Amino acid sequence: MPELRAAPATATYDEDCRRCDRLAGFLAHVRAAHPAYWCRPVPPFGETSARLVIVGLAPGMHGANASGRPFTGDHAGILLYETLYDYGFATLPVATARGDGLRLSGCRITNAVKCLPPGNKPLPAEVRSCNTFLAADLRTVPEGGAILALGRIAHAAALRALGHAATRVAFAHGACHALPGRRALFDSYHCSRYNTNTRRLTPAMFRAVFDAVAAHLAAEAPAVAAA
Ligand code: SF4
Numbered sequence: 041m042p043e044l045r046a047a048p049a050t051a052t053y054d055e056d057c058r059r060c061d062r063l064a065g066f067l068a069h070v071r072a073a074h075p076a077y078w079c080r081p082v083p084p085f086g087e088t089s090a091r092l093v094i095v096g097l098a099p100g101m102h103g104a105n106a107s108g109r110p111f112t113g114d115h116a117g118i119l120l121y122e123t124l125y126d127y128g129f130a131t132l133p134v135a136t137a138r139g140d141g142l143r144l145s146g147c148r149i150t151n152a153v154k155c156l157p158p159g160n161k162p163l164p165a166e167v168r169s170c171n172t173f174l175a176a177d178l179r180t181v182p183e184g185g186a187i188l189a190l191g192r193i194a195h196a197a198a199l200r201a202l203g204h205a206a207t208r209v210a211f212a213h214g215a216c217h218a219l220p221g222r223r224a225l226f227d228s229y230h231c232s233r234y235n236t237n238t239r240r241l242t243p244a245m246f247r248a249v250f251d252a253v254a255a256h257l258a259a260e261a262p263a264v265a266a267a
Pocket of ligand 1: 054058059060081153154155166169
């Protein structure tokens with residue numbers, strides 16, 4: 041792939057963003073029904089200098105949209121946080137709420153779309169609109185780092201955020217796409233309730249992806265200066 045193009049300067053997150061009229065209106069509707077829910081754009085979670093960034097699709101209604109933290113409080117987070125814990129990226133295997141004490145190490149989780157979409161289906165224009173935030177987020181991945189895209193939309197959004205055409209390389213579960221700077225883009229099926237219940241994505245399949253991610257990060261680990 042060619043070198044990354046410089047993405048527009050922007051923040052990784054804006055709690056007051058209302059760029060997407062449809063999503064802002066939907067959030068207002070959901071907030072009225074669930075006053076205790078977060079119901080705002082959901083910020084990335086984890087270390088700002090992480091070597092691994094995981095890109096999901098969008099907040100779930102009763103998960104991230106309720107808790108205000110990606111993959112926290114719903115079914116989609118069960119396999120993700122269990123696996124992150126097993127591979128040493130998370131301090132706890134379960135994510136229940138902001139303030140549950142869970143911390144990520146060497147890892148950050150973000151979403152291609154920061155606001156809850158109706159039916160878990162963002163429009164292409166909404167994915168494009170939110171891509172400036174994702175571009176700023178992925179720009180922090182250091183040389184030798186890894187991006188893990190959960191699903192086709194996250195894969196395409198990550199490519200776009202990195203300055204490539206969204207169709208430059210096809211999504212394929214288990215695939216690893218080389219990026220400039222010894223970075224790599226890994227693909228996995230999304231760890232959604234539907235995918236795990238139907239066993240389209242099994243824990244073993246997900247662990248195999250993390251085996252590959254961990255191997256990449258180990259091979260590309262920065263050299264430690266001798267004492
Ligand atoms: S989805 Fe992204 S761009 Fe659209 S309103 Fe939410 S934060 Fe803003």
